[in-house]
Amino acid sequence: MRPRINKKLAAVGVAAVVGVASTIALTSGSANASPVYGYNGYSIGTDVQGGIVASGPQVKSEISCTTDATRKSRNDLATANVNDQTIAKTVTTDTFAFAEKRGNGVTSTATAADIRVGSLLHLKGAKTTTTAWIKNGVTYYTGSTTFADVRIGSVSVRSLLKAKPNTKVAVPGLGYIVLNRVGGVKTDAGIYSYAQAVVLHATVRNRYIPEGVDVAVLKTRAEVTKPATALVIGDAYATKANVDKLVKSGPTSYQATCQGTGGRTDRVAVGEVNIPKVAYVGAAFTTKRGDIGPNKSYVDFSSHVAGIKVANLSIGAIESSASAWKTKDGKVGLNSRSTIASIKVGNKVYPVKTGENAELEIPGIAKLTFNQVLRQSRYISVNALVIDVYSLNTKVVVGHSAAGVIG
Incomplete structure (x- = not known):
């Protein structure tokens, strides 16, 4: 019988959720920068x-x-x-x-x-x-x-x-x-x-x-x-799987933007995801919220996965978020965050490593990369977890969020 992975899985393994946050704020451009059109x-x-x-x-x-x-x-x-x-x-x-x-x-x-x-x-x-x-x-x-x-x-x-x-x-x-x-x-x-x-x-x-x-x-x-301080860009998805360069499973609960949402929160959810012969994913959803305007443009993306089972791995709740903003005086802010509740193989509990691009090798099973961050001057993306499954020659990305500004 296929196992069901849900929020209860967060209680398995480590007792507390381990979170990683990354923040960068830049001041660039001249004061009272001219608004841009998209x-x-x-x-x-x-x-x-x-x-x-x-x-x-x-x-x-x-x-x-x-x-x-x-x-x-x-x-x-x-x-x-x-x-x-x-x-x-x-x-x-x-x-x-x-x-x-x-x-x-x-x-x-x-x-x-x-x-x-x-x-x-x-x-x-x-x-x-x-x-x-x-x-x-x-x-x-x-x-x-x-x-x-x-x-x-x-x-x-x-x-x-x-x-x-x-x-x-x-x-x-x-x-x-x-x-x-x-x-x-x-x-x-x-x-x-x-x-x-x-x-x-x-x-x-x-x-x-x-x-x-x-x-x-x-x-x-x-x-x-309309004229704004900047355009906003970004995307979010719950999972994606590739075998070599081939797509095994495209982005789930996918959202993207380059203009924001007028300040409202848009949510896309799935009850569960089954990636044949690779992974079973519990309930998942993504959110996006943002706006562009003459004084400030901003965007926030987030990804939430109740849990995932890959090969012999049982992984608890996984979340990520990314945000970007720019004000009319030229200041730009970027930040990202990711959390993973627990990691378990059979009865053995593994620690969730902290820091950007931290890795954990589970011999014969998989390599795990935590909080995989890509940062540019006006763009940031985070993958809460990347799983390289040796036996399947497959890479699974879980909890992706990205945000940036243009202009």
Whole structure:
């Protein structure tokens, strides 16, 4: 019967929780540093949105978590495929930030000379674009899609060359499409806008796209944040496992950000995690909280694991946290912390070592690294525990938190 590891495991082994904290505070930059804008955006040729299909975003250009108003990205590809079928030809994507008379913002554009689903649908000269910008504290956005020709079956439909936003059209033999999906959303931090030339909804069996799958073709997003002392970055997860360079189990309870949460606490939890032939993990959750503003930007991440069993190891409650902040006078603060309740192999109890990057060798079983910290001038990350399992040639990271500021 598979053992269940929970908070009671914290009482096994050492009597008290051993914690390790790391803190660094820096004063950098000039007083009353100028606020920065944050720029994010992407353009994608095709993106499968449902079902099990071996195709992620294709022909992607992206800028992410940057304060550089000159940042840009461009991508070209002859074709974009879905399910081994060519959906779009002569695809170009382009995303760039700007700071000019109209304000600070991002524009994302995607084009395709030809979009085709066999003889069911044919779109020529497709172009979709969206822009989000801020000027004098006011947010704006635009988004649109145009076509040179739209054919449903063998019928040309000229009224759809400049389709109204979110126009739904039935396509016999496929299901339906939505043309010119477009919108804008104001957030606590700023504004983002999105546009998609066409979304293909395969609701019936066909030879081109698996039934039940949605495919967005020419998908764009543009996002800009209000002026702030800094952007905030970071992430947290409960566990991750790798065999050599292969992913055995991706990050669990994963969270990330580059703009904060508007000051609220976001929590992502899992009841338990079973990594086949490697580990059994009890209940786990992560939290993130942060905000960006003209006087101070900050972010806090944390990771909490009730307990984990790896090989013959039984490890009690594991926690980590990381925080970063910056004030308008240029001061930056970083700190991290991790705790592990207990370590036990059979009836033998092992000590939880303190200090950064401390190691414990358990002969023939595993090497344990405690409080693994990576520190840079404006970024800090901590892995509460890293387990190298000899017999499985596997590395398991438990309790990861990271935080930083940009700008």
